[in-house]
Amino acid sequence: NLTSAGNGVAQPAFAFATSAIDGRARTGLITTAHGQIRTPAFMPVGTAATVKAMYPAQVKQLGADVVLGNTYHLMLRPGAERVARLGGLHQFMNWPHPILTDSGGFQLMSLSKLRKITEKGVTFQSHIDGARYELTPERSIEIQGLLGADIQMQLDECVRMPCAREEADRAMQLSLRWAERSKAAFGALPGQGLFGIVQGADVPELRVESARKLIDIGFHGYAVGGLAVGEPQDVMLAMLDVVTPILPADRPRYLMGVGTPDDLVESVRRGVDMFDCVMPTRAGRHGLAYTRHGKVNLKNARHAEDTRPLDEASPCEASSAWSRAYLHHLVKSGEILGMMLLTWNNLAYYQELMAGMRAAIAAGRLDDFIAETKDGWARGEA
Numbered sequence: 001n002l003t004s005a006g007n008g009v010a011q012p013a014f015a016f017a018t019s020a021i022d023g024r025a026r027t028g029l030i031t032t033a034h035g036q037i038r039t040p041a042f043m044p045v046g047t048a049a050t051v052k053a054m055y056p057a058q059v060k061q062l063g064a065d066v067v068l069g070n071t072y073h074l075m076l077r078p079g080a081e082r083v084a085r086l087g088g089l090h091q092f093m094n095w096p097h098p099i100l101t102d103s104g105g106f107q108l109m110s111l112s113k114l115r116k117i118t119e120k121g122v123t124f125q126s127h128i129d130g131a132r133y134e135l136t137p138e139r140s141i142e143i144q145g146l147l148g149a150d151i152q153m154q155l156d157e158c159v160r161m162p163c164a165r166e167e168a169d170r171a172m173q174l175s176l177r178w179a180e181r182s183k184a185a186f187g188a189l190p191g192q193g194l195f196g197i198v199q200g201a202d203v204p205e206l207r208v209e210s211a212r213k214l215i216d217i218g219f220h221g222y223a224v225g226g227l228a229v230g231e232p233q234d235v236m237l238a239m240l241d242v243v244t245p246i247l248p249a250d251r252p253r254y255l256m257g258v259g260t261p262d263d264l265v266e267s268v269r270r271g272v273d274m275f276d277c278v279m280p281t282r283a284g285r286h287g288l289a290y291t292r293h294g295k296v297n298l299k300n301a302r303h304a305e306d307t308r309p310l311d312e313a314s315p316c317e318a319s320s321a322w323s324r325a326y327l328h329h330l331v332k333s334g335e336i337l338g339m340m341l342l343t344w345n346n347l348a349y350y351q352e353l354m355a356g357m358r359a360a361i362a363a364g365r366l367d368d369f370i371a372e373t374k375d376g377w378a379r380g381e382a
């Protein structure tokens with residue numbers, strides 16, 4: 001299903017096809033204007049048009065097919081119109097592969113000052129220079145279009161938990177009205193998709209109403225929002241048990257802001273196809289390594305003379321070519337190389353985990369793979 005983009009060059013239409021099914025889990029392929037995404041997929045977060053401490057080619061080499069850009073940061077600096085004048089986000093950051101941008105709504109709620117939510121949208125002051133902005137569903141879609149994102153997100157309102165049912169209902173209903181406006185504003189260039197976001201906090205009936213009404217509006221994919229906002233993991237998983245079975249099987253399902261390796265395996269098991277989280281990159285900058293043997297905090301003095309690498313069996317050099325003693329020294333010294341090597345290790349491990357799950361689903365052995373993986377974390381240091 002190719003469509004011409006007016007310049008005579010055939011552009012692939014946005015598409016999603018599942019291949020293997022294993023229980024509620026599935027593997028799939030998303031086709032976008034800038035290439036394909038193998039699912040289940042983990043999207044490294046590239047907040048200000050860079051995956052911090054990584055080269056784009058390195059991110060790709062680790063197996064990431066898609067990265068996330070944050071609309072809130074990019075609209076403030078360097079500005080959406082400026083990125084467009086510079087050729088769009090793919091050209092700007094030299095990442096000629098799929099990019100998903102969020103709407104900006106979630107981050108402005110936690111980062112900006114003096115924010116005010118109305119039916120029309122959100123007004124706020126930049127945390128950088130105090131300048132005043134208004135973000136509406138229409139402006140968010142316009143910004144994401146200027147950035148040139150292959151997958152764009154509706155503007156929504158995400159409530160933290162715990163929260164009262166009335167508050168969850170109010171925010172969910174507003175998000176549905178903003179979903180309609182986002183879709184009306186979406187230009188749908190060939191190969192670009194728009195995702196709706198399911199809200200409803202931890203209230204099953206609200207989650208069901210939100211999902212059903214989003215499906216009636218119709219989107220290229222569906223995100224499950226309003227989770228990983230302070231609730232225990234079992235509450236998050238319980239909401240997935242409510243929502244994923246009623247989302248269309250032929251559309252991608254994206255769990256926003258998730259998560260730890262354990263969150264990833266438990267959510268893939270429940271039918272989630274896409275994830276994004278700052279965990280692997282942020283933790284790496286703070287001295288924390290994720291490995292198949294569990295977490296290793298390189299700030300801990302016990303590593304000071306440990307000559308072993310993080311994981312000698314890993315194909316990733318960051319995991320096998322430097323000693324824990326050296327990594328401990330870099331972290332304690334606040335050396336930039338420490339952030340680089342641990343970010344590299346963590347993203348490599350996250351992609352290795354996703355590739356392992358994709359292969360396990362294809363082989364019909366996801367439950368065994370998850371059991372083996374959790375056993376590796378529990379056993380800890382080899």
Ligand SMILES: O=c1[nH]cnc2cc3nc(NCCN4CCOCC4)[nH]c3cc12
Nearest residue numbers: 106158225226227228229256257278279
């Ligand atoms: O409903 C949402 N709508 C739009 N964007 C979101 C982003 C989201 N991000 C999280 N959780 C992020 C949790 N992080 C874990 C690592 O440390 C930083 C926070 N939950 C999220 C929910 C939404």
